[in-house]
Every structure is written in C-alpha cells, then in structure tokens.
Amino acid sequence: MNFRPGDEENLYRDRMRALADSYGWPEMKAMREEVESLEIERYSMTFHRQLAEQGLIGLTWPSPYGQAARVDQQFLMAEELECQGFPGYGLTTNQRGGGMLLRNGSPAQIAEHLPHVVAGNWTYCQGLSEPGAGSDLLSLKTRAVRDGDHYIVNGAKLWTSSAHISNWCSLLVRTDPEQSRHRGLSLLLVDLSSPGITIQPVRVLGGWRVNAVFYDDVRVPAANLVGEEHQGWHVITGNLDEERAMSFGGTETRLLCARLIHRLAGKADELSESDLEVLGRFVMDLEADRLLYLRVGLAAARGEDTSGIGPMSKVYGSELAQRFIEWATELLGHSTLYPESEDVLASDLEQQLRVATVLTVIGGTSEVQRNIVANRQLALPRSN
Ligand SMILES: Cc1cc2nc3c(=O)[nH]c(=O)nc-3n(C[C@H](O)[C@H](O)[C@H](O)COP(=O)(O)OP(=O)(O)OC[C@H]3O[C@@H](n4cnc5c(N)ncnc54)[C@H](O)[C@@H]3O)c2cc1C
Incomplete structure (x- = not known):
C-alpha cells in the first residue's frame, strides 16, 4: 500500500x-x-x-x-x-x-x-445531549409537538458547543413518546434567534465554554424537519459517524511534539535514555494516529461504513494526546506550572493539558467508543 x-x-x-x-x-x-x-x-x-x-x-x-x-x-x-x-x-x-x-x-x-x-x-451547532441523556442519548426528553405547519419545542440541552456563536442548531427531539427509544426521534434545524430560546454558559476545565440551552415553547417551521419524521436517529448516526472521523487531539499534539523536538535539538545528552525512548515511541504513535485518521476519511469517501473504525481513531487519538501532554509537561517541569514565565511552548502545553481532559468525553466517552468498536467492528455481542 x-x-x-x-x-x-x-x-x-x-x-x-x-x-x-x-x-x-x-x-x-x-x-x-x-x-x-x-x-x-x-x-x-x-x-x-x-x-x-x-x-x-x-x-x-x-x-x-x-x-x-x-x-x-x-x-x-x-x-x-x-x-x-x-x-x-x-x-x-x-x-x-x-x-x-x-x-x-x-x-x-x-x-x-x-x-x-x-x-x-x-454557523451550526449540535443539540443532542441533555442533563439525563449523554452516553444514553436515546433517553432524551426534549419534546416537539406538531401544531399545523410548526413544531412546538420544549426541553433543555446540555453541553451544546458553540451555541453562543451559532445561527442554527441541529436539534434531536422526541416527536413520538409512544414509540420505542430510537423510533420516536426527529431532527429539527432550529434558528437560534427564535423566541423562547435561552443560552447559558457552562465552562469546562480547558477554558472552553459549552452551553446549557433551554427551549420554551419554541416554534420551529415543519419545513425545518431534516429527513423523515420519527427517523431522526438515522439522521444523527450519520452526523456521529462524521464527528468521530474528526481528529481528536492528534494534529495539535503533532504540532506540540514537533515544537518540543525543536526545543530539544542539540540537547539530547541532557535527556535520559528512557526519555529519548519515550519520545521516539510518541513520534511513532502520532504517525499511527495520523494514518488511522486518514483511513477513516478514505473509507468514508468510498462510501464504506465507518461506524466501527471512527471510534477506534477517536479513542486512540484522544488518549494519546492526553498521554503525550502529561509526559511533555513533566519533562519541561516547573515552567509549565508557572505559565507567566513567558515560555510560549510551556504555556501552550499547560493549556493543552487542561483541554485534553475533555477529548475523551466530547463526541462520546472512551468507554462508550470501546463498546461501539467491540460491537460494530469486532461483532462481539452486547452484554445485555
Ligand atoms: C467539552 C464538551 C463539549 C461537548 N459538546 C457537545 C455538543 O456540542 N453537543 C452535544 O449534544 N453534546 C456535547 N457534549 C456532550 C458529550 O457528548 C457527553 O458529555 C458525553 O456523551 C458523555 O455524556 P455525559 O456527560 O452525560 O456522561 P454519562 O453518560 O453520565 O457518563 C458518565 C460515565 O459513565 C460511563 N458510561 C456511561 N455509559 C456507559 C456504558 N454503557 N458503558 C461503559 N461506561 C459507561 C461514561 O464513560 C462516563 O465515564 C460535550 C461534552 C463536553 C465535555
């Protein structure tokens, strides 16, 4: 190949x-x-x-x-x-x-x-997760009731990234509470300037703002239904497959690794043998992450099902980013603890150390991704 x-x-x-x-x-x-x-x-x-x-x-x-x-x-x-x-x-x-x-x-x-x-x-954001529905997305409760040529939406979404700067939200709602969990869902495109929407900030460790978004009798034109009514799960699984095919930390980590190597150039004798070995391993692992990420993209382009390999790339890249940044932060030592030292690389590592904590949660946690790999890629039976 x-x-x-x-x-x-x-x-x-x-x-x-x-x-x-x-x-x-x-x-x-x-x-x-x-x-x-x-x-x-x-x-x-x-x-x-x-x-x-x-x-x-x-x-x-x-x-x-x-x-x-x-x-x-x-x-x-x-x-x-x-x-x-x-x-x-x-x-x-x-x-x-x-x-x-x-x-x-x-x-x-x-x-x-x-x-x-x-x-x-x-600009667009994605309103899926709710206070009681993250990993178990199918238990979501936000309701949309048809009223003539509109839907009336009521409920609350949590963790909606970039809602505060977005024009539209792809909102997953329950349109038929009588149907079994994935059957009664629909996907609505909601104009975030509509009356009845309140957006409140929720801040996470990396200095990142996500949002709690409240929908109170929000009128959404029925023409904004994406796909068929009650078939929203089908629409959203395509989005999730695409999301999990994104790079989760790999590209930024490659940049940080290259900057660290540049910093260490000519100083190899100041590093222990084991640090040099670990650095070499990270370079190889980052290349493996890059190839996994490319493999998912190419498979998607060929129209293949990526629902099993996207999560592999997501888990690998996000956990590798965390491991590398923890190691690099320790290697540079006190300057990453005191970012006011004006060492830009140390300050970026410190920031990325906090950002990386969410990479194994956003888009679905590592545990849930591993379950998906076991189920879809390895065809192992579910435990329940
Ligand atoms: C920074 C950030 C941005 C986000 N952006 C968005 C966004 O734009 N739109 C959106 O809709 N959502 C967004 N999310 C939400 C994200 O998808 C959820 O946080 C994630 O799916 C986990 O759900 P939860 O937080 O409710 O945790 P829970 O589902 O309550 O999970 C708690 C713990 O239980 C474990 N667990 C749960 N179920 C299982 C299982 N079956 N097997 C093994 N372990 C399990 C989890 O791994 C986790 O460790 C964002 C989250 C973060 C942190």
Whole structure:
C-alpha cells in the first residue's frame, strides 16, 4: 500500500502552506486573542471567513457548493492548517451541518443553507445531549409537538458547543413518546434567534465554554424537519459517524511534539535514555494516529461504513494526546506550572493539558467508543 501523496496532493499541500505563510505574527496573535474571547477551542470567525473567501469550506461537496475535491485533499488541508496552529474547529463543525443536509436534507433545505455555509455566513451547532441523556442519548426528553405547519419545542440541552456563536442548531427531539427509544426521534434545524430560546454558559476545565440551552415553547417551521419524521436517529448516526472521523487531539499534539523536538535539538545528552525512548515511541504513535485518521476519511469517501473504525481513531487519538501532554509537561517541569514565565511552548502545553481532559468525553466517552468498536467492528455481542 502506498501512503505517499502524489503530485496532485503535493500541489494541494503547497497551496495550504502558501496560505499559512501569508499570515504574519500580528495576524496569528490577533487570531489567538479572538479564539480566547470566543472561549471555543480552535474557533476564529475571522479565519473561518477567510477560508470561505478562498473557497475552502465544503471542499469535498459537489458543485455548485463545493469543489468535489477528494477526501485525502481535504485531509491535507486540515492537516497543514492545524499543524501550523490555525483554528480549524469552525471548519469541521460547519461542514458537519452542511454534510448532514447533503445526506438527508430536502432540495429546498440544501438550496437555502449550503450557499451560506460555504460563504462562511451561517454557523451550526449540535443539540443532542441533555442533563439525563449523554452516553444514553436515546433517553432524551426534549419534546416537539406538531401544531399545523410548526413544531412546538420544549426541553433543555446540555453541553451544546458553540451555541453562543451559532445561527442554527441541529436539534434531536422526541416527536413520538409512544414509540420505542430510537423510533420516536426527529431532527429539527432550529434558528437560534427564535423566541423562547435561552443560552447559558457552562465552562469546562480547558477554558472552553459549552452551553446549557433551554427551549420554551419554541416554534420551529415543519419545513425545518431534516429527513423523515420519527427517523431522526438515522439522521444523527450519520452526523456521529462524521464527528468521530474528526481528529481528536492528534494534529495539535503533532504540532506540540514537533515544537518540543525543536526545543530539544542539540540537547539530547541532557535527556535520559528512557526519555529519548519515550519520545521516539510518541513520534511513532502520532504517525499511527495520523494514518488511522486518514483511513477513516478514505473509507468514508468510498462510501464504506465507518461506524466501527471512527471510534477506534477517536479513542486512540484522544488518549494519546492526553498521554503525550502529561509526559511533555513533566519533562519541561516547573515552567509549565508557572505559565507567566513567558515560555510560549510551556504555556501552550499547560493549556493543552487542561483541554485534553475533555477529548475523551466530547463526541462520546472512551468507554462508550470501546463498546461501539467491540460491537460494530469486532461483532462481539452486547452484554445485555
Ligand atoms: C467539552 C464538551 C463539549 C461537548 N459538546 C457537545 C455538543 O456540542 N453537543 C452535544 O449534544 N453534546 C456535547 N457534549 C456532550 C458529550 O457528548 C457527553 O458529555 C458525553 O456523551 C458523555 O455524556 P455525559 O456527560 O452525560 O456522561 P454519562 O453518560 O453520565 O457518563 C458518565 C460515565 O459513565 C460511563 N458510561 C456511561 N455509559 C456507559 C456504558 N454503557 N458503558 C461503559 N461506561 C459507561 C461514561 O464513560 C462516563 O465515564 C460535550 C461534552 C463536553 C465535555
């Protein structure tokens, strides 16, 4: 199997490098400040709009919305930008909203939303989890009751990332409480400026803001139903497969690892044999993570079922990120404990140490992902 990119991919990589090189330190600093002010890891509205101007949102989507690029080309784009410290979370989250519509939306929904997605005007979040329904998503209680040509929505969602800067929420609701757990669910696209919606901040360890979102008699046009009524589980499993095919910590960790190696260049004799061995192992593990991530993307592009291998990549990348960052933080020692020392690498490691804690929870916990791998990939029977 040949993993080397061909000339066409290298041209793509060169294009991304040229884009990255066009940003100087003042622009990068302003972008970091914007990410901090939005309180969302790797989300800058300014950068998102600049990607839109370059036609880089929805790259793999068919014309007229995207450029029908191949998944490996999109992979190179994300890798190049994220490995150089650019904030790519907005790109993945909004592409997920558009991807859901391309898979399940009506022609009218696609025509309404996709031009705004690729122009970088509309942003999307995902309202699935509730106070009593995280891993066990099927026990969710938010209700939508049909009333003429609208649904009336009541309930509460928790942990909704980026709701405070989003225009739309893909909201999973119960439309038929009589049906068995996954049958009575539907997926509604909800305009977050609708009356009756309250968004409250919930802060997590990494300095990241998620949200509690309350829906109180919110009127949602029935035309915003995505897919068929009561078939929302089918719609959302496509989203979850796509989400679990994202990189969960691997790309940022590769960047931190490269910066650490740069710092240590010429000082190998100051490291113990065991530290050198551990560092070598991390470099190999990070490459394995990169290949797993690419494998999921390519399988998705071939139309294969990725529900078993996406979670493998998610568990591997997120747990590896945690292990590497804990080790690197200890290696650099006290400067990571006192980030005011103005050691930028130490300060970034300290921040990533906190951020990485959520990587094994967001998008489904490691325990739940392992259950899915056992069930879908290894075809092992469920325990109950
Ligand atoms: C930073 C962050 C951002 C998030 N963003 C979003 C978002 O945008 N939209 C959204 O809808 N949700 C979001 N989530 C929610 C996330 O998907 C849930 O937190 C996650 O699925 C776990 O659910 P829970 O927190 O309710 O924990 P619980 O489900 O209560 O789990 C508690 C513990 O029990 C374990 N456990 C539960 N069931 C099993 C089982 N069957 N087998 C083995 N162990 C089990 C879990 O692994 C965990 O350790 C986000 C979460 C975080 C932390």
